[in-house]
Amino acid sequence: MNYHKLLSRQIKKHLPEELASDPAILRFLLIISDSYTTLERDTELAERAFRISEEQYLSLNTKLKHELEVKRLSLEKLKSAAGFLGSESQNDSDDLLIITQQLLDEIDKRKKSEAALRSSEGLWQFALEGAGDGVWEYNFLNQEVFFSKQYKKMLGYTEEEFKNDTAEWYSRIHPEDLELVNKIDQDYAEGKILSHQREFRLRHKEGHYLWILDRGMVIDFTKDKLPERIVGTHTDITERKLAEQALKINEEKYRGIIANMNLGLIEVDNTELIQYANDSFCNMSGFTQQELLKKKASEVLILNEETKKTILQKNELRRQGISDTYEVSVNHKNGQKRWWLISAAPRFNDNAELVGSIGIHLDITQQKRLELELINAKEQAEASTLAKEMFLANMSHEIRTPMNAILGMSNQLRKTHLDEEQSFFLDTIKGAADNLLVIINDILDLSKIDAGKLSLENIGFEIEPLLLRVIQVMNHKAEEKGIILSNSLNDPGLQEVLIGDPYRINQVLLNLVSNAIKFTPRGSVDLTCRLIKEDAAKQTIEIAVTDTGVGMDQSFKEKLFDNFSQEDASVTRKHGGTGLGMSITKKLVELMNGKIGVDSRKNEGTNISILLELNKGSLNDLPQIDATETDTSILKGKLILVTDDNEINRLLASTILQAYGAEILEAVNGLEAIEKVMNCDPDLILMDIQMPVMDGMEAIKEIRRRLTKKTPAIALTALALKGDNKKCLEAGFDDYLSKPFEETQLLHIVSAWLGKELKKLPISELSITPVTDLPLYDLTQLTTIARGNQDFIDKMKSLFKEQAPASVQELKSAYLKNDYALMARIAHRMKPSVDTLGIVSLKEVLKEIEESAKSEGTSLRMDGLLWNLENTIAKVVSKL
Incomplete structure (x- = not known):
């Protein structure tokens, strides 16, 4: 920009660089520059005045007057501009340079002030926008209004789109809220209030309404002490209002649901006075609303002391803000006893202040009656189950005790010289005894399964030898009937060692093969094992028993696995059995998480298969239990007390032990055993559990109480209840032996507790013999x-x-x-x-x-x- 040279020097000296590009200042400087130019021209004209003609002078004079008037007007404009900028200088000089200098100084101060104001306003706006609130200001005297940038943004506008105009603001207030707004504004104008807080709706740019929380206060007053200027904030509370409305709608909806469901509803305040009770609660309690409202529930309702105590405890929980559900017993107004299920919760107002509690009541009197009946029925069922278990235990004891004598004496008799006929008779006795034990075990297994008390092993076993052993055990039955028993297929992909319960699998297969042989008059029975699927850790195998026997009808196939199920009465007469085998088989398979399936047609044969998913194992997973070779010389000269009320059982145990040099004391009950122990000091005690006068449990407790010496004691038990063995150990026995027992078992456990070190041998090499050399072979098995x-x-x-x-x-x-x-x-x-x-x-x-x-x-x-x-x-x- 080209200015007059004098003005250029002044600008360089006095005008700040940041103001050099301001459009308003540039316009002022151009006017001043023109004034300098005019002044120069005037001076030049004066010098030439004497050199011009009169006509020219007059013409020039007229022009000069015009230029002077322009100059005068320019000076007035400069002075006015300086005054507008707030100059405090009272200099009345018409010197253009002085005036210009004053103007530049004022411009500089004004610019700095505006910059500070803009910085302050920026921080102010930043704080407001961070809080999310819009700020407004209103002047009651001139009715000017200011709305912050955030305020306008809240309503969807930019700063330029929304005017700072009172009428514009009023036009956006919801019609239903105008009366509230006007009332507060009037109170301000009359000096009645100095601050306010109100909620109303403002229309958004897009047409919908926002709920606004409006808060304000007076900051300036007039000379008459009336409000002059007021400032405030607007907060968007739309979400809260919508939530409150939804809550109110839900509350009304649930009140309706509660009423339709015949649920009693009451609301109480913090003093426990009832504020509301619905019709259902009135019906449940027998009291009218007039009788309930403004009364304490604990006083107006008919409650027993326990219920009153419960309600007081629950009221304390409500004061802590805790909800819960509980049952109480109350009396109806007519005196009838009722049971209520109460779901109670604290009640809060909009400011999250606790104002009481609310309770929903359900009459559960009928359910309580049913519950009591169920409890009684459960107690009766448990008593019945216990009676059944006790019966089975007693039956087991009463049958196993003589069976112990039969089997034990049979084994003793086998050691004598017998001719062929005597051996046959002895084998028949043993076979009949074994069959009776199978029946007893079936009944006990079924009882344990039904009671959920049968536990399974989870050990390594070899599947192929297990299948072969089943064939070996059952082959004689097949030969007796002239049928072929085979194991035609063992899948080559079968894992050599699997993890499971080999004893129960063996039990299942023996039962299936035995049944197949029993119901196959001619032909064959075949046992197969196939690999169905496998992964890195498991194999699913299918073991099937297929026969060419009588088969079965579809109707019987459906009830094959029921307890005591046989096709007709002639089956029992012809083939025997209890009808429990297949039921036990199915339950055992399912206990092993397996499945059992049947395919059969009458007169065409039957195929029964089981599917088992078993973990893969290795030879290291096979049981590594050590067995022992018993050195029976430890028995020689040892005094052993045999206590049993059954004479045959005493005779059996005594006979076995005496054969190896033991000396025997006998007692017929626990009381007699205590006497023998105190007087004779035996080396070991063998004692039955169930005996008259005093049983084995009481006897061993008394012996342990009286004796300081720890004499080994072994319980002889024929009980079948789960936990009986544990009870023996807890009573004071060191070990236990179940009846009927083998001779080898008795000798082994007695020798072990008599304290001599036993030579360890690998499993399955348990043999008891007084001879030092092993026989070449032994056909006992x-x-x-x-x-x-x-x-x-x-x-x-x-x-x-x-x-x-x-x-x-x-x-x-x-x-x-x-x-x-x-x-x-x-x-x-x-x-x-x-x-x-x-x-x-x-x-x-x-x-x-x-x-x-x-x-x-x-x-x-x-x-x-x-x-x-x-x-x-x-x-x-x-x-x-």
């Missing part, structure tokens, strides 16, 4: 399996003589070919037959051959092991 069937025994011996030498040759051949996998399979295959014939000396031999073969023949003893196996097999074959 085979004889037990045969149950007196000599043809079966002969056939098994014949098969062994044919197959065992051939298996040895296969082993040697595989060894020469370094086919270790085949060696392991052959050794594994031979183990069951060696076990069956009781060739104890070969158990460890076969085990080491198998394990070494799996390690690719790493044993340096393989040659010696094979020679030992071949030599022993040859000796057994020659003796058989």
Whole structure:
């Protein structure tokens, strides 16, 4: 911009750089520059005045007057501008430079002031926007109004779109709220109030209304002490208002629901006075609303002392802001006893202040009656169940006690010299006793399953030997009927070791195969095992028993697994049995998380299959329980007290123990046992649990109380209730032995507690004999399996003589070919037959051959092991 040279110097000297581009200042400076130019021209004209003509002078004079007038007007404008900027200078000089300098100084001060104001306003607006509130200001005298940027934004406008205009603001107030707004404004104008807080609605730019919380206060007053200026804030409370409205709608809705559901509703204040009671509550209590309102519930209602105490406790919870549900007993106004279920909660106002509580009441009198009836029924059922358990326990005791004598004496009799006929009679007795035990165990198993008291093992087992053992055990029954019992398929993909309960699986399969044989007059029974699916951790297997027997009708198939279920009465007469086997089988399978299925047609045969999902295992998962070889010399000279009210059982235990050199004391009840213990100081006590005069539990407690010496005591129990064994130990017994027991079991437990160190042997090598050398073989197990069937025994011996030498040759051949996998399979295959014939000396031999073969023949003893196996097999074959 080109200014007069004098003015340019002044600008450079006095005008701040930040103001040099201000449009208003630029316009002033142009006027001043023009004035300088005019002044110069005037001076020049004066110098030339004497050199011009009169006519020219007159013309020039007229023009000069015009220019002077322009100058005068410019000066007045400059003075006016300086005055507008607030200059306090009283200089009346017409000097253009002085006036311009004053103007520039005022402009500089004004700019700095405006910058500070803008900074302050920016901080102020920032604080307001951060709080989310809009700010307003109103002047009562000139009716000017100011709305902040955030205020306008709240209503959807930019700062330019919304005028700072009172009429504009009033036009946006909801018509229903105008009266409230005008009333407060009038109160201000009349000096009645100095501040206010109100809620009303303002129309948003988009047409909907916002709920506003308006708060304000007077900050300036007139000379008459009336409000002059008022400031305030607007807060958007739309969400809160909508929530309150929704709450009110819901409250009304739920009041209606409660009324329709016949739920009693009352509201009380903090002093427990009833503020509201619906019709349903009046009906429930028998009192009218007039009788209830403004009264304390605990005083007007007919309550017993316990209920009053409960209500006082609950009122304290409400004061702590806690809701809960509880039951109380009350009396109707007519005196009838009622039961209420109360759901109570604290009640708050809009400011979150506790104003009382609300309670919803449901009459549960009928439910309470049913509940009491159910409790009585449950107690009766529990008493019935307990009676049944006690009956089963007593039945078990009463049957097992003589069974113990029968089986025990049979075993003692077997040790004597018997001819063939006597052996047959003895086997028949033992077979009948075993069958009776099966029936007892079936009943007890069913009872335990139904009571949820049957527990399952979860151990490693080999599935193929388990299946083979089932065939071995049941084969004699099949041979008796002339039918073929086979194990035609064991899936090659089966894991060698699985994790589960081998005892219950064995029980299930024995029952299925036994039934199949029983109901197959001719033909065959086949046992198969297939792999259905597997993953890295589990295998799902299907074990099926298929027969060519009589089959069954569809109607009976549907109730096959019911308790005591048989197709008709003739089945029991012809085949025997209790009808419990299949029921127990199904429940056992389901306990193992398995499934059982039946496919059968009348006169065409039956297929029963079970699906089991079992975890995979390894040889390390097989039970590593140590068994012991009992050195029965420990019994010699030891004094043992045998206490039992059953003479035969005393005789049995005494006979067994005396055979190994023990000295016996006998007692017939607990009281007599205590006397014998105190007088004779036995080395060990054997004591029955159930006896007359004093039972075994009481007797052992008294013995432990009287004696300082810890004499070993073993409980002999025929009880069947779960937990009885634990009770024996808690009473003071050191161990227990269940009846009926085997001779080996009795000798082992007695020898163990008499305190001598026992030689550890691997599992399944438990043998008790006074002879130091093991026998070459022992057919006791085979004889037990045969149950007196000599043809079966002969056939098994014949098969062994044919197959065992051939298996040895296969082993040697595989060894020469370094086919270790085949060696392991052959050794594994031979183990069951060696076990069956009781060739104890070969158990460890076969085990080491198998394990070494799996390690690719790493044993340096393989040659010696094979020679030992071949030599022993040859000796057994020659003796058989």
